[in-house]
Amino acid sequence: MSQSNIEIASQRTGQVLISVFIIFAGLVLSACNKKVPPEPLIRPVLTQQVQLTSKWDESTYSGEIKARYETALGFRINGKIIERFVEVGQVVEPGTLLASLDPEDYQLQVMDAEGGFLAAAAEKKKAASDLKRYAKLHKDKLVSATEYNDYSNIFNVADARYKQAQARLEVAKNQTEYTQLHTDKGGVITSLDMEIGQVIVTGQTVINLSTPKEKEVVIAVPENHLDQLRHTDEIKITLWANQDSSYKGKIREISPTSDPATRTYTVKISLVDADTRVQLGMTATVILIQKKQGKIVRLPSSAIFHKNEQAAVWIYSPDSSTVQLQSIQVAEYQYDDVLINTGLKEGQIVVVAGVHKLHTGQKVRLLQGESL
Numbered sequence: 110m111s112q113s114n115i116e117i118a119s120q121r122t123g124q125v126l127i128s129v130f131i132i133f134a135g136l137v138l139s140a141c142n143k144k145v146p147p148e149p150l151i152r153p154v155l156t157q158q159v160q161l162t163s164k165w166d167e168s169t170y171s172g173e174i175k176a177r178y179e180t181a182l183g184f185r186i187n188g189k190i191i192e193r194f195v196e197v198g199q200v201v202e203p204g205t206l207l208a209s210l211d212p213e214d215y216q217l218q219v220m221d222a223e224g225g226f227l228a229a230a231a232e233k234k235k236a237a238s239d240l241k242r243y244a245k246l247h248k249d250k251l252v253s254a255t256e257y258n259d260y261s262n263i264f265n266v267a268d269a270r271y272k273q274a275q276a277r278l279e280v281a282k283n284q285t286e287y288t289q290l291h292t293d294k295g296g297v298i299t300s301l302d303m304e305i306g307q308v309i310v311t312g313q314t315v316i317n318l319s320t321p322k323e324k325e326v327v328i329a330v331p332e333n334h335l336d337q338l339r340h341t342d343e344i345k346i347t348l349w350a351n352q353d354s355s356y357k358g359k360i361r362e363i364s365p366t367s368d369p370a371t372r373t374y375t376v377k378i379s380l381v382d383a384d385t386r387v388q389l390g391m392t393a394t395v396i397l398i399q400k401k402q403g404k405i406v407r408l409p410s411s412a413i414f415h416k417n418e419q420a421a422v423w424i425y426s427p428d429s430s431t432v433q434l435q436s437i438q439v440a441e442y443q444y445d446d447v448l449i450n451t452g453l454k455e456g457q458i459v460v461v462a463g464v465h466k467l468h469t470g471q472k473v474r475l476l477q478g479e480s481l
Contacts, residue, residue, distance in 0.1 A: 154432075154473045155462035156425055157412070159453045161404040167396055167443065168337060172328035174348075174391040176319035177361070177379065179299070183314050184210060185287045190307050195316070199298045207316055208303065210288040215281065222274070222281040229267070229274035236260075236267035296320040297389065324383045325361060326393045329373035338363070343398040344378060348391050357381040358395060405440055406449040412461040413439070413447055422453070423460040423467050431470050432460060 188210030195207050240260045247257040296318045303315035326346055330338055344358035357380075364375040378395060380387060414421050420439050423432040437452030453459070460467065467473070 151430075151472045151474050152463065152466060153476050154423075154425070154460045154467075155476055156458045157408060157461045159406050159408075159455060159457040159459060161406060161455050164401040164403045164405045164440075164448075165342070166337065166399045166401065168334060170328040170330065170395045170397070172326040172378070172393050172395050174324055174380075174387055174389055174393055175327050176296070176299075176321050176389055177323040177325050177377075178296075178320040180294075180296070180318045180320075181314040182207065182290060182292065182316040182318055183312050184208075184290055184309060185311060186210070186215070186284050187310050188214075188288060188308070190303055190305055190309065190315075193301070193303065193305055195298050195301070197298055197301055200295070201292055201298065201318070202295045203293060205292050205295075207290045207292060209290065210309075212285055212288040215285040215288055219278070219281040219285055222278040226271075226274040226278045229271040233264070233267040233271040236264040240264040290315070292318060294318075294320065299389065319389060321389060324380050324387055324389070326358065326378045326380065326395055328376050328378065328395050329368070329371060330363075330376050331373050332367060335363070335374060337399060338376065338397060340399055341397045342400045345396040345398065346378070346380060347394045347396075348387065349394065350391055351386055354386065356383060356387070403450075406453050407446050408449060408459060409461050410442065410445055410447050412459055412464060414464040414467075423464055425458040425460055425473065425475075427458070430472050430474065432467050432473055434469055 190208060191211050192209045193207075194209075195201060195205070201207070240263070243252055243257050243260045246252040247254065297320075298316060299319045300317040301315070302317075303309065309315060338360070341360070344360070346356045346358045348354070358378040359381055360376065361379045362377040367374050408422070412422050414423060414434065416434065419436055421434050421436045424435045425432050435452060438450045440448040440450040442448075460473070
């Protein structure tokens with residue numbers, strides 16, 4: 110083959126290869142530009158199984174733990190406080206000395222009463238001796254009945270003065286003892302309303318003593334809730350300091366009159382099963398429960414989805430792993446929960462988180478270990 114023919118053949122072969130390359134590149138680019146449909150999004154969800162429970166009304170009040178028996182202690186006489194032997198929070202036993210007054214004036218009164226008593230005793234003794242002598246003389250008819258009666262009256266007066274002086278002495282001694290304030294029963298000192306050097310009057314409260322054996326919660330209830338209070342079926346009490354435990358309560362007393370400032374009624378609720386964790390002064394939450402006819406479902410408020418102003422929830426189907434929207438009737442919104450009257454059945458699975466990112470028929474997956 111001539112040289113020119115070889116060159117022509119080589120040029121044709123190169124053109125063919127270039128054409129093949131261009132066609133292959135076009136096919137590759139066409140394949141790359143072809144749109145691939147995205148895979149459907151499977152959202153993780155948190156769910157809760159529907160449980161029908163008895164219907165009830167709940168009212169919640171905040172109160173304070175107090176002792177059922179609280180005693181205001183004070184001195185039975187006037188005086189100046191010279192000593193104090195207790196502090197707030199101290200536990201005392203029966204007979205414990207709490208405080209004392211200056212006894213000097215009362216000791217002087219005892220001395221004065223003792224002098225009057227001795228004088229009255231001597232007067233009575235002399236009158237008794239005279240009466241005895243005149244009684245013998247009257248018997249022997251040596252004195253008249255009038256003289257005898259005079260000495261009898263003198264003795265009666267002397268005896269009355271003796272008894273009067275004796276009583277005054279006892280009172281003076283008692284008042285001296287009253288300069289020391291003792292407790293008749295054990296308990297906890299909850300407040301002190303006195304200072305050393307303070308002058309107090311008879312009956313003035315200086316110490317408040319609580320008996321912690323029986324504890325109760327004191328709450329204030331508005332007048333429009335009194336009827337519900339009287340028809341309460343169950344009372345549950347929790348402590349702000351220990352919310353993991355609850356205690357049963359029982360209404361002990363409803364005040365017959367309202368507070369003039371707040372227009373609320375004071376209600377005292379006894380703790381039936383109080384333990385050592387219940388301390389005086391703690392903040393307590395009282396839940397009054399009144400049962401009603403019918404059944405309800407309690408769900409978190411986050412489970413509610415509104416469509417066209419109609420409340421609904423997403424129902425999860427285990428067979429298809431999809432969700433469907435179900436209309437419901439809400440009975441009541443309570444804090445973080447909602448009570449549902451109708452629309453749900455026992456055992457259904459409801460999505461309780463992320464409800465605003467779902468649509469009908471969407472596939473979802475349950476978060477492992479996080480179903481409520």
